[in-house]
Amino acid sequence: EDQVTQSPEALRLQEGESSSLNCSYTVSGLRGLFWYRQDPGKGPEFLFTLYSAGEEKEKERLKATLTKKESFLHITAPKPEDSATYLCAVRLGGSEKLVFGKGMKLTVNP
Amino acid sequence: EAQVTQNPRYLITVTGKKLTVTCSQNMNHEYMSWYRQDPGLGLRQIYYSMNVEVTDKGDVPEGYKVSRKEKRNFPLILESPSPNQTSLYFCASSLSGGGNFKPEQYFGPGTRLTVT
Numbered sequence: 001e002d003q004v005t006q007s008p009e010a011l012r013l014q015e016g017e018s019s020s021l022n023c024s025y026t027v028s029g030l031r032g033l034f035w036y037r038q039d040p041g042k043g044p045e046f047l048f049t050l051y052s053a054g055e056e057k058e059k060e061r062l063k064a065t066l067t068k069k070e071s072f073l074h075i076t077a078p079k080p081e082d083s084a085t086y087l088c089a090v091r092l093g094g095s096e097k098l099v100f101g102k103g104m105k106l107t108v109n110p
Numbered sequence: 111e112a113q114v115t116q117n118p119r120y121l122i123t124v125t126g127k128k129l130t131v132t133c134s135q136n137m138n139h140e141y142m143s144w145y146r147q148d149p150g151l152g153l154r155q156i157y158y159s160m161n162v163e164v165t166d167k168g169d170v171p172e173g174y175k176v177s178r179k180e181k182r183n184f185p186l187i188l189e190s191p192s193p194n195q196t197s198l199y200f201c202a203s204s205l206s207g208g209g210n211f212k213p214e215q216y217f218g219p220g221t222r223l224t225v226t
């Protein structure tokens with residue numbers, strides 16, 4: 001069964017305390033892994049797409065990496081405005097379906 | 111401004127009363143999709159559409175209908191809503207892409223539906 005698992009479910013950091021979020025997947029034929037940010041009461045906002053193992057993308061304090069079994073979202077020196085729920089999703093080979101993980105709620109305290 | 115719009119944003123209804131949630135995008139995207147988001151379950155795909163007149167089931171299609179008569183619109187229809195369809199619903203769109211190129215999806219602001 002195709003699965004996407006995010007860990008931890010929730011994470012509290014102090015401002016400036018770097019950390020990483022994990023998204024592991026067991027899918028047949030990955031055709032793209034996506035990271036989204038979701039603020040309370042809003043729709044998910046696209047952050048990154050990764051297509052192949054070894055690929056990396058960066059945006060401000062965020063860096064996403066991909067291996068054959070998992071992806072990491074590294075947050076360097078986070079600020080309170082980085083507080084949000086971060087979602088990971090994979091698009092399956094041979095299908096146009098998008099499968100999401102359950103999300104990871106990040107809280108950054110000042 | 112490029113966007114996905116949904117209406118209504120909030121809806122409270124009763125069991126069995128047919129309703130439609132509209133979704134429209136102004137980006138000329140071929141691909142559109144509906145999701146529901148529930149605590150502890152995350153986002154789950156209901157239906158998606160690759161283009162006009164082409165729709166397919168996602169992971170949780172039971173109790174829902176969709177249609178794609180125009181490229182920009184993708185309404186979600188609940189013929190006989192039940193309390194277990196109380197949820198937060200999102201519409202999304204993207205370019206279709208070919209082969210391994212699967213572009214990111216852009217999400218609407220969400221519709222919070224309560225069925226009593």
